Amino acid sequence: MIIRFLRSMMGRNGGGNPPAVVAETTYQGYTITATPSEDPGGWRVRGQISTTADGSAQSTTFVRADVYGSQEVAAEMTLAKARRLIDEQGSGLFQSPH
Template sequence: MIIRFLRSMMGRNGGDNPPAVAAETTYQGYTITATPSEDPGGWRVRGQISTEQDGMVKSTTFIRADIYGSREVAAEMTLAKARRLIDEQGAGLFQSSH
């Protein structure tokens, strides 16, 4: 169970299949893809933000501790949290911390 939890926190769903897309939208030139992951307590906020920069597609995946009772609500909250990340960090989302 602990390994399953760690895999879900690291963005791996225990297999080779990518998580299912629950919702997708664009915001200020970024594409937001909501892929909530099922958790023993409900659905965890999880998503991807991508954009094209300098002719290359750049993306980042984020996972939050927030858990909701339905996949649909988790997807809505994923989109909202992604918009906030974009507002706060913009292109900085894709800068390496190394």
Template sequence: MSILKRLFGRAGDKAPAEQPSETYKGFTITPQPAKDGGQFRIGALIEKDVGGTTRSHHLIRADRLESFEAAAEASLAKARQMIDEQGERLFSD
């Protein structure tokens, strides 16, 4: 069976297409939902150029959703919320 699975795969095994980044209040958000079992965990990369240096923050949430598309949209919403609440403090060491 594993040989057939490797040859033909399953529809759910395909890697989702990479999501485009968006700019929000000077920050770049790239949704990066992670597959977790049969669902997708919310995740995003938040970046901003600060004084010629690109700073980044990896957002990872415990929330899981059924589809990649729903998780990508929720990832963008959570990242926007974090930017609204924390702004530059996201990059505090």
């Protein structure tokens, strides 16, 4: 039980390997990579948004509380949520919090 909890906190493989890319797309000059993580209740929305601005690569990873029954649905929802984040925040996604 404790091992299952620790694995869920660090990712299925204990944090040793990067999460598997399930889907990837571009949207308004940003690359969105869906990497849903396995959760005891299903698959959690997780992804990365990246871009290159002024010759510098920038990226941010996001995780949401949403959990779905299949990895494919979680990936679709990851892409949708990333598009919304881009629409709402644009380049502000890459600014460090104060």
